[in-house]
Amino acid sequence: MKFSVLMSLYFKENPAHFRLSLDSILNQTIIPDQIVIVIDGPVSDELNSIVTEYASKNPKQFTILQLLKNSGMGIAFNHGLNACRNDLVARMDTDDIAVYDRFEKQIQFFQLHPEISILGGTILEFINSPGDINQYKYLPTDHISILRYAKYRSPFSHATVMYRKEHVIASGSYKLKEYEDYFLWIRMFMRGYKAANLKDVLVYSRIGNKFIERRLGLVYAKREIKFCKLAYRIHFFNYFDFIRFLAMRIPLRFIPRFVLAFIYKYILRNQL
DSSP states (O other), X not given: OXXXXXXXXXXXXXXHHHHHHHHHHHTSSSOOSEEEEEEESOOOHHHHHHHHHHHHHOTTTXXXXXXXXXXXXXXXXXXXXXXXOSSEEEEOOTTOEEOTTHHHHHHHHHHHOTTEEEEXXXXXXXXXXXXXSOEEEOXXXXXXXXXXXXXXXXXXXXXXXXXXHHHHHHTTOOOOSSSHHHHHHHHHHHTTOEEEEEEEEEEEEEXXXXXXXXXXXHHHHHHHHHHHHHHHHTTSSOHHHHHHHHHHHGXXXXXXXXXXXXXXXXXXXXXX
C-alpha cells in the first residue's frame, strides 16, 4: 500500500534535528513511496544542502517544492498535498522523530478499517532526547470519543496523522495560517468522515524550550478566538461550546509561565 509523507521546512529549523527526522522516515519498517518537502520561503544553505543530499540519493522518492516567501504551514501543506501522488498521506514535522514502525502500524490499521479517513496516535514529548522528560500526549482512540474531545481541544497530534488526501481536499484542505489542522479536522467531521487514534507511540515530538512561551499572550489568545468563531460559524460548536471553549482557554494565555507549564505537564499530559 503506497503512501506519501508531507513535510514543511522553514528557516528556523535546526539542521541536525531535520537530518534526524529524515533518517527516522527512511529507516522505517515500511518506507514511503514519496516524501514531499515544501521549503516554506528562503532557508539556510545548510538546510538546503541537506535537502539536496537526501533528494539526490533517490530523486524518484523525493518531491521538493520551493515557496518564494514564508507563507505559514497551512499554505505550505496545501502546496505539498497537491503534489502528493498517493491517496494516503502521512504528516511529519521536520524536528520530530518517527518511531521505527510508525507507518507499518498505520498502514495496517487502514487496511483493516477502510472506513477511516484520519488516523493519529500517541506522542512522547522530549527536549533533548526521547524519554528525557517521559511526557506522553494521549488522545481518545474511537470516533465518538474523538468527536467529544474535539469540542475542547484538537483531537489529533498533527505530526502523527495519516489521512486520505481525497477526503482532506473534499473538506477544503488547510484554510488557516494558525490552527490549520484543528479547523481541518472539524470540517472533515462535519462531512461525516471517520477518525481514530492508535494508543501506540508513533512519534517522538521535540517540544523545545519555548513551547510554553508560544502559548502565552494576546497573539495566541486572538488565534483561539478566531478559531472558535469559525467553529461556531460552521455549526461544529453550539453557543454553549463556544462560551466554554473560550472560558477554558483564554485565561490560560495570561497566567504566569510556571503555572501554565504545571497545567500542561500534570493536567493536559499523561492522561485522557
